[in-house]
Amino acid sequence: MKIVRLSDHLVCPLGHDTETTLEAVLQGRSELRLHSDWQHLPEPVCASLFEPDGIASAFAENGQTDQGYTRFEQLAIASAAPAIARSGIDPASPRVLFVLSTTKGNVELLGGNGAGQSESVSPVWSAERLARHFGNPNIPLVVSNACISGLCAQIYAPRALQSGRYDQAVIVGADVLSSFIVSGFQSFKALSQQPCRPFDRERNGLNLGEGAATLVIGRVENADGAWTLCQGAIRNDANHISGPSRTGEGACQALKATLAGICPDEAAMISVHGTATLYNDEMEAVALQRAGLDHLPVNAYKGYLGHTLGAAGLLESVLSMHAIDRGVIPATRGFSEPGVSVPLQVSNQPRTTDKKAFIKMLSGFGGCNAALYYRKGGTQ
Amino acid sequence: MRLLQYIRVNSEGIWLNGRFSALPTGDWAEALYRQDGIQYPKFFKMDHLCRIGWMASELLLAGENDRFEPRTDRAVILFNRSGSLCNDTQYQTTIQDPDNYFPSPALFVYTLPNIVTGEIAIRNGYRGETSCYLLPDFDAGILVETSRQALQDPGTRSLLTGWVECAPGQSDDLLLCLVDAETEENWNEKNLLQLYRYGHL
Structure with missing residues (x-):
């Protein structure tokens, strides 16, 4: 199913x-x-x-x-x-x-x-x-x-x-x-x-x-060309209730669990949390590298919408589905010069894609992290 | 699924795996913390919701082997009705005073009810799933179903799950259970409701 x-x-x-x-x-x-x-x-x-x-x-x-x-x-x-x-x-x-x-x-x-x-x-x-x-x-x-x-x-x-x-x-x-x-x-x-x-x-x-x-x-029974919520995972840093983990432990583990059995290169992009705090963005960069995903295009929506808290996961996933339907990886508004320790594929210009899948990830207070893999048309 | 350990706390007392003890007067969580000689200074930074959930988890997990070894296969999934209302009320009162509009960040972070799951994860090295859900009332059916569904994540093999409720002017109301994926069908709605009502099976 x-x-x-x-x-x-x-x-x-x-x-x-x-x-x-x-x-x-x-x-x-x-x-x-x-x-x-x-x-x-x-x-x-x-x-x-x-x-x-x-x-x-x-x-x-x-x-x-x-x-x-x-x-x-x-x-x-x-x-x-x-x-x-x-x-x-x-x-x-x-x-x-x-x-x-x-x-x-x-x-x-x-x-x-x-x-x-x-x-x-x-x-x-x-x-x-x-x-x-x-x-x-x-x-x-x-x-x-x-x-x-x-x-x-x-x-x-x-x-x-x-x-x-x-x-x-x-x-x-x-x-x-x-x-x-x-x-x-x-x-x-x-x-x-x-x-x-x-x-x-x-x-x-x-x-x-x-x-x-x-x-x-x-x-x-059959996804029939629809956007499918394939699999996701939630993992805790077990490190600090308000500070992002320096090792990106929970985010890395959430990504790994989400992508078990999935070829990540099918993904057009990773839509990250990208809050633009010093520590969050650095943590995400480290987590992406540790999960072997730093070669994939990355985008963040906070420069358009701000951090919409409990709505963010839904707003940003829905926008990603519609953007990829149009063959576009939206630009990361506000980004200009790389400022994290890991080179990431972030861009302030929209990019085109013919891929039909993406990863959404978020991190939050309490040390929690989540990731979810979406694919158009269904099976892994 | 299999029920391994449980603890029930309400205004009448504490039942740890069915064994009753009276509730210390005043702040019961702090009294038990001191009584058990626990050394964990972060406890004193916690808000009330975290203290009671954390202390109940301490009692529940005390006997476990290799307890503090980091692990990813145990989820912490907690429910309550009032969210972080105790601390929200205190926070609002604080910022009402213009001189205190920027209180300590340590106060704000506890206006999120999932922090108690993080506190338990940090203490025990649990790097698995942590989740917090709110329901109108304790609901044994939804709690059991949610824990079964959590096993759809192949990384999750056991859970610390239950109800951790506090609200201004009301007695604390907790039921925490340690369950795992083994086949022994004593983890069901009927047993969970029995535990909630009577504190023992």
């Missing part, structure tokens, strides 16, 4: 659907801007943010009616509704699983002194509202594995489908920004006040971004 993409949809400040967003990426555009008065933060923040009414309008464009949903929930639904409609699945079926990938969900509802709203702050609450919005009767699963959540969700759901319990899954990744999240990354001194520069010599930190993406997958 194969696990294939049935449909997808994404919503981010660059576009309210996948094609518009990909077009913007291929044109080298970004909504990363320095916001000096956003949420009365003491420091300006360079981020990819929706306009104040951006999420509400994406939600309304899809013909959804408001039922007191929060900004975060509206965004999740705005990405899920068109994907579900196009997939042809019945979301109300007990054979459909809903999976929500998010790092902080509705955390912006935590009020002064942390008071109140504790029920609706929980991602579990939002996941249930999301599933019920589409009439789904099952208990939805929330994946909360820091920045790798979006890939973990795409590893969990295929496993659940392979077990036979479900036929299809709706995988939604979403995060919105709040002073809570921004302050945390600022406290780590991880943020750049300019658009980020993945793998560049001058890179000095990451940008945060808002966005959501939905992937609807199904279990089929």
Whole structure:
């Protein structure tokens, strides 16, 4: 049995659907801007943010009616509704699983002194509202594995489908920004006040971004030309809860496990995490070399979208599928001069490809790393 | 799959492989840490969720041979309902004060509920899968199914899995199990529910 993409949809400040967003990426555009008065933060923040009414309008464009949903929930639904409609699945079926990938969900509802709203702050609450919005009767699963959540969700759901319990899954990744999240990354001194520069010599930190993406997958006998989620793996560095491993241990092991039995040269590219922090990008370069993959083209999307946290794994995988469908390896925006210890095939120009597979990888707090191999048309 | 070890902790006490002991008063995890003479200073940097999950894993794994040898074949897959709400609340309270808008990064990292899986992985040298999932309630069926499905990764042969829940103003609620891929069907929904309800089989 194969696990294939049935449909997808994404919503981010660059576009309210996948094609518009990909077009913007291929044109080298970004909504990363320095916001000096956003949420009365003491420091300006360079981020990819929706306009104040951006999420509400994406939600309304899809013909959804408001039922007191929060900004975060509206965004999740705005990405899920068109994907579900196009997939042809019945979301109300007990054979459909809903999976929500998010790092902080509705955390912006935590009020002064942390008071109140504790029920609706929980991602579990939002996941249930999301599933019920589409009439789904099952208990939805929330994946909360820091920045790798979006890939973990795409590893969990295929496993659940392979077990036979479900036929299809709706995988939604979403995060919105709040002073809570921004302050945390600022406290780590991880943020750049300019658009980020993945793998560049001058890179000095990451940008945060808002966005959501939905992937609807199904279990089929024959992949029949569809994008297939072949295999993936999650591995821990067992090294540090907030610092990337210097040896890239977990990322290297996740890549090796993901590519067991697969010829990596079939892959058009490795879409890396590429946050543009000094340590993340160096760690990834070391991991790629150790896994014997440093000869493959590499791309990173953070220079267009920022780091979209729980949405990143979905947004970046969906964009990669559509880019490769067009025969393009998207440029790494912000990259100019190599700035990691291992020579990598990074480029600030789009490259063409006739290959029909790619690897997505992410790393996150807690020492976790994930990789997943996608191939169009199915078998290994 | 085979259930090897288990520990249940709730407001009534601790059941380690079915053997009951009373819960130390106050911070039970810290009391047990001191009582057992463990030397692991990182424990004191952890938030409450990490402390209770980590301490329960210490009790569960104490007797294992070659315990600290690095390994990739053991996954740590934990579930809860409230995520990192205890620490989130504290974090929000801290940044509410304009003088404290940039608190210590050590406080922010614990606003991610998967950190407890990382703390256990670091302590024990587990370089396998670590995952954290949230559910509306303890659900023995989903926990057992998820652990079975985790074996679809051929690198995973055993798991530390279970429920580690804490929320402001509520009692801690934990059930941690060590299970492996061997055929002995005592790892099932019925037994897991029995453990959650009664602390023993």
